[in-house]
Amino acid sequence: MVVQALVFYLFAAVAVASGAMVITSRNPVHSVLFLILAFFNAAGLFVLMGAEFLAMILVVVYVGAVAVLFLFVVMMLDINFVELRQGFIRYVPVGAAIGLVLLAELLLITGAWTVAPGIPNAMGAVIPPAADVTNTHALGGLLYTRYVYLFQAAGLILLIAMIGAIVLTLRSREGVRRQSILVQNARRREDAVEVMKVTRGGGV
């Protein structure tokens, strides 16, 4: 238990610290790298809670795709971040006030949370007992059997999106010279190189 608690505090402290670094570091590339560090620590926290599938998804989706996209955007767009951050101190009170209001709302919601009778029964029917199966197995079981209809429908929607993007943007232009490796390999030296005798002062 002690080890678990220590690991938890390690992950949590690093996550909070890197979160603070994201908004304070001067270099936007550093910000994105700290964001990635925060994602990794959050994934570690998920593993501690026994949600290993969520942890892996966090690493694959957020680190692998979203953060890399951020990195691209930050490096490709010429944004002056120092200018953006001007007036930070001036707006701190307003920001803090909004934060406090949101926190108060959150506390009110959790304080007044009620669940209508009968709803736990309606919801609980689809969830297998957590102790018997790993959560990857449980999610897969739900996704590919109980919700296979929705899963396939979502796949078809993505297919339509892909067809749509191609229909609306792909143009086959005339007169484009494409690389043909077959022709390139079949070319002989005699076809391409011609040795000429050049007379002095005459040119070819």
Place this chain on the structure above:
Amino acid sequence: MNAVTSLPEMAPATAEIFLAVAGIALLMFGVFRGSNSLRTPGWLAVLAFLVAGILVVARTGTDDAFFGLFITDAFARFAKVLILLGSAFSIVLSFGYFERERKGRFEYPVLIVFATLGMLMMVSANDLIALYMGLEMQSLALYVLASIRRDSLRSTEAGLKYFVLGALSSGMLLYGCSLIYGFAGTTSFAGLASVFSAEGGTSVGLVVGLVFLICGLAFKISAVPFHMWTPDVYEGAPTPVTALFAVAPKVAALALFVRVLSGPFGDLLDSWQQILVFVSIASMVLGAFAAMVQTNIKRLMAYSSIGHMGYALVGLAAGNEAGITGVMIYLSSYIFMNIGTFAIILGMRRDGRLVENLSDLSGLSKSHPMMAFALMVFMFSMAGIPPLAGFFGKWYVFMAAVQAGLFGLAVVGVLASVVGAFYYLRIIKIMYFDEATQPLDARVGGDLRAIIFGSAVITLLFLIAISPIYDKAQQAAISLLGA
């Protein structure tokens, strides 16, 4: 093993599974064929719709599939047959258009197949998530279809407008769904129905969620006050796509509307009836008055379809078996009049170019007497003149409203249809009594002529078929309300 890992029941969804596979196969066929000719993939898509239609009508009774996410019953079958008919007709309508404009793309029928699949999933939805999936599948394909003429400024503008407003309405719908889920604790229609039928099952949050859900669905059928996109999209989209928009998605969205409100929310009739009465009156009145000043026939058809959706909603607002029967009869007459009218609009060419102004119809009775006669039949039918198809739809929905005690609604509906008759009659007057400045092209494609002839015959002779259609519609209503 437990129930979670067993195979789901799939047989009731055979038609949808077939259509999904057919769509993917058609896509592969188009890609490997490498030609942009529309005719072969188009006819293959029509064949797929035919097979799917046979698979739909082959089933009987009420079954659910995929652990209750999907349901087929007499109501779904009725709506699906109408949707498949509308989609198949609109593909046939498009051949001539895309060949003339040389903008044919094999993706066009593929996208229509997927849009139709989404519509079938909508009318068979038995769960809020399944509803949303079907709705998004059809919407996404339709956004692309609206802007399929990507070089035309108007077509791309129509697509973008439709996309942005459609996304907004999907957002409202999802927000409503999440509120309903939060307050009821389940997304399945059966579960929702049992929550609401229990004592004290409703709360303010639920009603707010229901209102958002109704807003999202009203957008999809372009009922007032969510109609603003319709005229612009109808005018800007290529005409065969407009013909599709006017028919199949309207049937699907209205059928979904009926299923959601009379199924899970049937016990909340008091909460939604007043909303529907307002939406219905506003649609009928706006459809009648705004259409008068239009000069473009596609915009006119847009306002006309807004009005027609208002009339169909009268039946839904009645909230009884007769009302739903009326809605189904209304929809079956609606698709034939609309397909026929759009076939005539696609036949309006001058010097090979499509013309869309009402004044271009002048002198049609001299140059194309048969076409003028067919258009007259469609216009009389839309105005609700007996014994044409449109009359029966209006008759049954107004009867249902009177039965339910909604006299005001029925009176406003009848008055609005009298006002609406003005602009339908104006078209007939232009065709028969105005002098032609320059006649339209004599040649009209064979596909178009066949569709015009077929829909005119059905609209004229609806009287003969009314009793079997009424029986089917009543079975559909009973299958929805029977439980």
